[in-house]
Each structure stands twice: as C-alpha cells, then as structure tokens.
Amino acid sequence: MNWFKRIKVGITTSTKEKKETPEGLWYKCPSCKAITPTDEHVQNKYICPKCEYHEKIGSAEYFSIIFDDNQFKEINANLVSGDPLNFSDTKKYTDRLKATIEKTHLHDAIRTAHGKVNGNDLMVACMDFNFIGGSMGSGVGEKIARAIDYCIENKIPLMIISKSGGARMMEAAFSLMQMAKTSAKLTLLSEAKIPYISLLTDPTTGGVTASYAMLGDLNIAEPGALIGFAGPRVVKETIGKDLPKGFQTSEFVLEHGFLDYIVNRKELKSKLTKTLEMFKN
Amino acid sequence: MVTYLEFEKPIEELRNQLENAKQIAEKSKVDMSQSLKELEKKIEETTREIYANLTPWQRVMVSRHPDRPYTLAYINSLTGGNWIELHGDRTVKDDKAMVGGFGMVDGRTIMFIGQQKGINTKMRQYRNFGMPNPEGYRKALRLMKLAEKFNKPIVTFIDTPGAYPGLEAEERGQGEAIARNLYEMSKLNVPVICIIIGEGASGGALGIGIGDKVYMLENTWYSVISPESCSSILWRSWDFKEKAAEALKLTASDMLNNKLVDGVIPEPLGGAHNNHEEIFATVKKYILNSLTELDKLSPEERVKQRINKFCSMGVVHEM
Ligand SMILES: [Zn+2]
Numbered sequence: 003m004n005w006f007k008r009i010k011v012g013i014t015t016s017t018k019e020k021k022e023t024p025e026g027l028w029y030k031c032p033s034c035k036a037i038t039p040t041d042e043h044v045q046n047k048y049i050c051p052k053c054e055y056h057e058k059i060g061s062a063e064y065f066s067i068i069f070d071d072n073q074f075k076e077i078n079a080n081l082v083s084g085d086p087l088n089f090s091d092t093k094k095y096t097d098r099l100k101a102t103i104e105k106t107h108l109h110d111a112i113r114t115a116h117g118k119v120n121g122n123d124l125m126v127a128c129m130d131f132n133f134i135g136g137s138m139g140s141g142v143g144e145k146i147a148r149a150i151d152y153c154i155e156n157k158i159p160l161m162i163i164s165k166s167g168g169a170r171m172m173e174a175a176f177s178l179m180q181m182a183k184t185s186a187k188l189t190l191l192s193e194a195k196i197p198y199i200s201l202l203t204d205p206t207t208g209g210v211t212a213s214y215a216m217l218g219d220l221n222i223a224e225p226g227a228l229i230g231f232a233g234p235r236v237v238k239e240t241i242g243k244d245l246p247k248g249f250q251t252s253e254f255v256l257e258h259g260f261l262d263y264i265v266n267r268k269e270l271k272s273k274l275t276k277t278l279e280m281f282k283n
Numbered sequence: 284m285v286t287y288l289e290f291e292k293p294i295e296e297l298r299n300q301l302e303n304a305k306q307i308a309e310k311s312k313v314d315m316s317q318s319l320k321e322l323e324k325k326i327e328e329t330t331r332e333i334y335a336n337l338t339p340w341q342r343v344m345v346s347r348h349p350d351r352p353y354t355l356a357y358i359n360s361l362t363g364g365n366w367i368e369l370h371g372d373r374t375v376k377d378d379k380a381m382v383g384g385f386g387m388v389d390g391r392t393i394m395f396i397g398q399q400k401g402i403n404t405k406m407r408q409y410r411n412f413g414m415p416n417p418e419g420y421r422k423a424l425r426l427m428k429l430a431e432k433f434n435k436p437i438v439t440f441i442d443t444p445g446a447y448p449g450l451e452a453e454e455r456g457q458g459e460a461i462a463r464n465l466y467e468m469s470k471l472n473v474p475v476i477c478i479i480i481g482e483g484a485s486g487g488a489l490g491i492g493i494g495d496k497v498y499m500l501e502n503t504w505y506s507v508i509s510p511e512s513c514s515s516i517l518w519r520s521w522d523f524k525e526k527a528a529e530a531l532k533l534t535a536s537d538m539l540n541n542k543l544v545d546g547v548i549p550e551p552l553g554g555a556h557n558n559h560e561e562i563f564a565t566v567k568k569y570i571l572n573s574l575t576e577l578d579k580l581s582p583e584e585r586v587k588q589r590i591n592k593f594c595s596m597g598v599v600h601e602m
Contacts, residue, residue: 084598086541087532091517109602140597147594169485169507171517174531175543178485178507179596182493185465186590209507211458212446212486217466231458231486232448240448250453260456 031055047267056224056267058204061113061128064163068126068271074117078148082109083141087174095172098134108133110141111166114149116158120275122282123158125149129165129210137170138210143180146214150187159197159278164215167233168208181213188217197281199274202229202252202261220262220277223252224270230255286349290333290341294553297326330553337502339537340528343510345502346481350556352563353413354382354397354440357480360563361570362386366395369429372421375455380411380447381419381491383426385435389571394430396423396491397440400481413482414447417460420490424464427471436474436574439491444509446487461490468493469590472582476573478548478566479503479535480555495589496573499535500562501550505543506533543596 029043030036033055043050047067048057066072082099089095103109111133116125127149129136146162153160169177191198200218202211204227211231215221223229230237230250238245248254252264265273287295301322308315337345345351358366366386370377383396398415401407415423423439430437446457468475468491477494483505499505508516510528515521532538535547548569551558577585 080602081599082602084600086598087530089530091527091530103602140599143597144599171508171513173507175506175533175538175541176597178489178505179543179593181462181486181489182465182469182593183596185462186469186493186593189466189470189590209486212461212490213465214462216456216459216462230453231446231461232453236448237450237453241450245450249450254454258454258456260459 029057031057047270049267054225054266056204056226058131058165060130060132061108061115061163064128065113065115065117065126067267068119068124068274069115069117070120074115074126076113076115077152078114078145080109081141081145081148083139083170083173085172086140086176087172089172089174091172098172102134106130106133110145111136111138111170112142112145114145114152116152116156119271119278122275122278123156124274124278125153125158125160126163127160128163131165131167131205134170134172136164136166136210137168137177138166138180139170139173139177140180142170143183146184147187150191153191153196154194157194157196159199159281160191161199161201161274162214162218163201163203164206164210165203166206166208166210166215168210178209181209184214185217188214192219197278199277201265201270202255203227205229207231207233216260218262221260223255223261223264224267225252225264227252288341288344288348290337290344291553293329294326294333297322297329301326327552330557334502334553338525338529339504339531339534340510340525342502342534343482343504343528345554345556346504348554348556351481352555352559353402353442354395354399354480356559357397357440357563357566358382358384358386358395360559361388361395361567369426370422372418372425374421375418378411378415378419378422379409380413380415380443381423383423385430388567391574392435393570394426394435394437395440396426396437397480398443398487398491400442411447413443414445415443415487415490416447416449416452417455417457420446420457420460420464423491424467427468427475431471431473434473436476436577437471437494438570439475439477439494441477441479441483441488441492441505442481443484443487444482445484446490461486464490465493469593470586472586474574474577474585475589476570476577478569479505479544480566482509484509493589493593495577495585496546497544498546498548498569499538499544500548500555500566501535502554503535504528504533505535505538506531 027040029038031050034053036052112129114127202223368384382399398413400413401410475494477492477497479499510524513527514523538544551561555562
C-alpha cells in the first residue's frame with residue numbers, strides 16, 4: 003500500500019507547496035475508497051470528487067480556503083498551555099506537549115487569524131485536530147478569549163471552526179473551566195453586537211459542543227460531520243443497542259434544529275461572504 | 284441501616300463495640316460509664332484520623348456515599364419545608380434528575396435548583412441517577428430566568444455523575460442545552476451561589492455551575508471527567524482510578540488551591556453523611572453570608588466580576 007500516500011492533514015505547509023506535490027501521489031477516500039490524484043483532491047478543497055467526503059483538514063488549509071490570497075495576520079501564535087497540575091499519565095503532559103509541538107509545528111489545538119473574505123474582515127479561530135485530538139485546554143480557551151477581545155476592539159466578526167474530541171484531560175478542571183471562560187466571553191461579543199459564526203466540522207464533540215460551538219449567532223456545519231455531546235461509543239453503551247443510521251451527523255443535527263445550514267466546503271467562502279454581507283448591510 | 288465504606292470499617296467496629304457495651308451495661312446494671320466514654324472518645328479519634336488522611340480516591344467514594352444528603356434534603360432543611368417545587372422546561376417534559384423551586388430562608392425568597400439523586404433503588408431509576416437530560420438544563424435555566432425577573436437570588440446544588448449520554452439527549456441537543464446555560468448564567472443579574480454537595484462531573488455539573496460564589500463541600504470532587512473514565516481513556520484500563528483521582532487534582536482543597544472554586548465548606552467529623560443537621564446548618568450559614576456580601580454589589584458589578592473570574596481561569600505562556 004505504500005504507493006498510496008494519505009495526505010497528512012493539518013500540517014502547516016501552504017497550499018502552494020501541496021500543489022507542487024509530485025505526480026504519482028494519490029489520495030484514497032476512506033469513505034468510498036475512490037482514488038484521486040492528490041493535486042486534484044487539494045484543488046477540490048480536500049473533498050472526494052466521487053462521494054463528497056470532506057477530509058479532515060487543519061487551520062492552514064482552512065485559512066487558505068477562506069482568506070483572500072491566503073493573506074492573514076495571525077495573533078497569539080506562540081501561546082502554549084501550561085501544566086499547572088504537573089500532570090502525568092503514561093507520559094508526562096509536558097513531554098506530550100513538546101512532542102506534539104515538534105510533530106505538528108503547531109503550538110496548540112487552535113490558531114487565530116484576521117484576514118479578508120472577499121473583502122470582508124473576519125477573525126477566524128480554527129481548531130487543529132491533530133494537536134492532541136483538537137482538545138480544549140487553557141491555550142485554546144485563552145486564544146479564543148483574546149480573539150474575542152480583538153474582535154470587540156476592531157469591530158470585526160468572528161468565526162470559530164470547531165474540530166475537537168472535547169476537553170483536554172491532562173488539564174483536568176482547568177480544561178473544564180475553558181467552557182465557562184469562552185461562553186462568558188461570548189456574552190461580551192454579543193453585547194457589542196458583533197456577529198459570531200460557529201462552523202462545526204468533523205468531529206465536534208464533548209466540551210466544545212457544550213460551549214462555544216453551539217453558541218453561534220449562526221451555527222453552521224460541513225456535511226457529514228460527527229457532531230454531538232457524548233461520543234457515539236458512549237451513547238451506544240448507554241442504550242445497549244446499535245445507533246440509528248446517520249445519528250449525530252450534521253444532517254441529523256440540522257434536522258433536530260441546532261444548525262442554521264450545512265455548507266459544502268467548496269461553497270464555504272461564497273456562502274460565508276454572503277452571510278457576512280447580510281450582517282453588514 | 285448505616286452504610287460503611289471500606290476504609291470506615293474501624294469506625295464501624297468501634298461503634299459496634301460501643302453498642303454492645305451499652306447493652307451489657309443496661310442488662311447487668313453495672314456502671315460502665317467510664318469505658319463507654321473512652322469508647323466514644325476512641326471513635327472520635329479514629330474518625331478524625333481516618334478523615335484527615337483520605338486519599339483523593341477515598342474522597343470520591345465519600346462524595347458518593349449513599350447516606351449523604353442530596354439536593355431535596357438541603358432545600359427541605361434550609362427552608363424548613365417552606366418551599367414550592369416548580370416543574371418542567373415548557374418544551375419537552377419535566378426532568379426528574381433536575382429539581383428546583385422557590386423557597387423561603389429567614390424571610391427571604393431564594394430560587395433553589397439542583398441535580399437530584401434517588402434515595403433508594405426505585406428512586407435512583409426515577410431520578411436517572413442524577414444525570415439530567417437537556418430538558419433538565421432548560422428547566423434549570425427557565426427557573427433562573429424566573430428568579431432574575433423577580434429579583435430573587437439563585438442557589439444551585441451540584442451533584443451529578445454527568446449529563447445523561449442517551450440517544451434522546453443527543454437528539455434534543457445536550458451540548459446546546461449546557462452551552463446555553465453557561466452563556467446565560469454568566470450574565471444573570473441576580474446573585475448566584477453554586478455549591479457542589481457530592482459529585483461534580485464535567486459539563487453536566489458546570490451546566491448549573493456558573494456563580495458569583497462557587498463552593499465545594501470538603502469531601503466532594505469536581506473535574507472534567509470521573510477518575511474511572513479518565514483511567515480507562517488515559518491508561519486504557521479501569522485499574523488506575525486511584526492514580527487518576529490523584530492526577531486530576533479534583534478534591535475541594537486542590538480546586539481551591541488552583542483558584543477554580545471560591546471556597547471549601549467544612550463537613551462534620553466523619554463526613555456530611557455522619558451528621559445531616561450539622562452540614563445543613565453550615566451550608567445555610569455560607570449561603571446567607573455570601574448573599575450579604577453579594578447584595579452590596581450592583582448587578583452590573585456582580586456580572587462583571589463573575590465574567591472576569593471565569594475568564595481568568597487557565598494557565599498559558601508564550602513559547
Ligand atoms: Zn469518496
């Protein structure tokens with residue numbers, strides 16, 4: 003299988019570099035198993051051309067998809083979670099953090115950047131799933147809080163792209179309190195009448211769902227994303243039977259009234275532009 | 284029938300001895316008052332020693348002690364029975380795992396809300412083991428908004444192993460319900476006091492836990508996950524719950540040291556289950572003192588301080 007090379011998602015290589023990937027590299031869709039040339043897959047915003055499966059991508063990819071000419075100003079890029087509990091499970095948390103930072107070239111599971119979307123200002127806080135499962139700790143909470151301050155100060159709308167397994171256990175109650183912190187902070191954004199769009203992507207679960215991801219003025223999602231509070235395995239264990247088909251998908255969550263719309267990644271930028279202009283004009 | 288935890292066995296033994304000695308004294312009419320006194324003293328010493336050296340995991344066990352008072356017991360005691368239970372979220376149903384209502388304490392109306400565990404096998408089912416569904420959180424929010432409208436302070440009692448992870452809970456938006464409460468509670472313009480009286484498990488606890496004052500009873504726990512689940516996820520085995528309990532720093536004193544709660548409410552010797560009346564009296568004192576303090580602030584100042592408090596939680600550094 004070594005001639006199939008799955009795209010490493012969320013790495014900080016720019017789209018331009020990816021486009022230059024030599025021929026002969028292929029993307030295999032985990033959903034329908036269709037094989038697509040990598041450059042074509044990238045062109046297609048990492049969506050399988052055959053079945054529309056949206057591959058998990060990271061902040062670098064989202065920024066390049068959303069921001070005009072991939073131009074943006076990142077803020078608080080070097081902020082890192084501390085380790086106030088001196089936490090250790092099978093590994094020391096500080097070692098885990100260090101290894102993850104080296105591996106991903108990211109500092110935490112979220113990046114915050116100000117750029118333009120077809121000329122409209124937008125602050126985008128985008129989570130990276132490959133940073134400890136996109137888990138929310140002090141770093142994520144603080145970066146969101148500072149992004150909100152920035153939005154209030156500069157009067158620009160906020161979009162948070164969620165992609166998370168939930169809380170970061172190694173930060174225990176500090177992680178839990180980031181739910182309170184981000185939600186409390188969002189009341190200030192709301193008071194300033196600044197729009198907040200929450201984009202839920204695959205997967206958004208746990209404490210992220212139970213805080214900022216569900217608190218958008220608009221809650222929107224990519225198709226086919228897993229969205230829920232409890233993970234499907236836990237729900238299955240609780241009810242003691244198989245889950246119905248489509249349970250906890252974006253479509254399911256839309257149907258139950260918790261999303262405003264589902265947007266294909268190919269239409270994300272245009273729909274976002276339209277949405278921002280509705281708020282503006 | 285009193286329940287004893289494994290590490291409380293020495294206390295049980297001494298109490299049995301005391302009981303026997305009392306019976307012997309009664310039957311034989313011999314004056315045993317001296318040895319009875321000594322036994323009582325020994326019970327107190329043993330209890331003090333055991334409770335002074337509880338491990339985090341043992342505290343988790345005390346927090347789940349079946350004889351501990353639950354939310355309704357606190358409300359009944361604090362109000363002397365002078366309270367009106369209110370039901371329903373006005374949308375789906377009445378969640379039996381979340382209770383609430385107006386109650387009178389020393390001539391002042393307070394809105395009480397809390398998770399409720401069942402007191403026996405049948406009631407545990409009925410109360411869904413203290414695990415609310417989304418309608419429970421929405422019922423709680425409805426009652427909070429009602430209190431806000433009529434300018435009544437809010438007291439929440441937290442005691443839950445978590446929000447219910449069921450199928451309908453997901454359909455009805457468990458995540459949204461909790462998120463909404465965090466958001467709305469942040470800006471309630473009446474005083475809000477939250478007290479963890481047993482288990483404070485994750486978002487299910489936090490969903491009624493955004494207060495001007497957040498207190499933990501001495502033998503309770505509060506964290507992002509239970510030690511058992513943490514063990515199974517991080518150690519991939521159920522056998523590391525003691526280790527997980529330690530690592531999570533979930534006890535009341537740890538939480539206070541980390542400035543994640545505002546205070547620890549001392550429990551009677553041998554835990555809240557050992558003396559209900561005493562813990563009710565202590566909790567009442569804390570509530571009334573806190574209200575006196577919070578009444579001095581304007582609603583705007585209270586909300587500002589509440590938001591600032593939660594926004595200051597977290598430890599980060601620049602790399
Ligand atoms: Zn496909």
